[in-house]
Amino acid sequence: MILGEQPDFFGNERQLKMIKRALEEENIIIWNKFNLSNGPLFKANLKGINLSGLELKEINLTRANLTGANLVETDLRFAKLEHAQLSKADLSRADLRGANLNDADLSLASLINTNLSRAKLERVNLTDSDLRGTDMTDASLTGAKVKPEDLAKTIISNTKMPGKIKIVSKTDDTNAPPWMKAKEEEQQRKDLRLKKEKAQEEEVQKKRLRRLGIKQKLSSWDDDD
Numbered sequence: 001m002i003l004g005e006q007p008d009f010f011g012n013e014r015q016l017k018m019i020k021r022a023l024e025e026e027n028i029i030i031w032n033k034f035n036l037s038n039g040p041l042f043k044a045n046l047k048g049i050n051l052s053g054l055e056l057k058e059i060n061l062t063r064a065n066l067t068g069a070n071l072v073e074t075d076l077r078f079a080k081l082e083h084a085q086l087s088k089a090d091l092s093r094a095d096l097r098g099a100n101l102n103d104a105d106l107s108l109a110s111l112i113n114t115n116l117s118r119a120k121l122e123r124v125n126l127t128d129s130d131l132r133g134t135d136m137t138d139a140s141l142t143g144a145k146v147k148p149e150d151l152a153k154t155i156i157s158n159t160k161m162p163g164k165i166k167i168v169s170k171t172d173d174t175n176a177p178p179w180m181k182a183k184e185e186e187q188q189r190k191d192l193r194l195k196k197e198k199a200q201e202e203e204v205q206k207k208r209l210r211r212l213g214i215k216q217k218l219s220s221w222d223d224d225d
Contacts, residue, residue, distance in 0.1 A: 001026055001054055008048035008068060015044050023054065032060040126150065 126146035
């Protein structure tokens with residue numbers, strides 16, 4: 001893998017070279033060992049780095065400064081990003097399945113169609129983040145800082161929600177992602193089908209009772225019967 005151009009990088013050049021070496025040798029352990037060798041409180045300065053489209057599965061970026069980073073379509077499955085600074089970062093369509101983002105700062109970040117299923121997002125800061133279409137299936141958001149109206153734009157299934165937040169989405173929400181409207185329209189079609197089936201069953205029952213000569217209350221019949 002090759003590290004792309006870094007026009008917006010304002011971090012530590014030595015650390016950037018270490019990331020580059022790990023990518024060229026296709027061995028992310030090189031970076032992880034470097035990270036650990038600097039102690040448990042090490043904070044890598046990778047501000048504005050461009051890692052878009054790269055495979056960084058299981059990378060250790062705990063406490064790293066990734067402010068404004070380009071992580072579009074980056075493979076960050078099972079990455080360690082606890083306490084990471086990701087404010088204003090672009091993680092659109094990134095794969096963060098199973099990643100640990102506990103206590104991370106994702107304020108003002110773009111998470112459009114990002115996969116965060118099974119991710120740890122406890123106490124994460126999602127203030128003013130763009131969460132349209134974000135998949136949070138089986139994720140843990142305990143203690144997270146996020147607005148309910150923003151969560152309403154995400155894919156929620158078996159998700160541990162922060163506090164007592166309950167999500168109520170509306171079909172007429174123009175900011176809702178396409179999957180949400182499609183899901184609600186499918187539910188409407190299902191409800192209509194069940195209503196028709198119930199009406200048909202009631203009609204069959206009504207005719208059966210008539211054949212048996214059993215009288216019903218007038219209110220139970222249609223006006224034209």
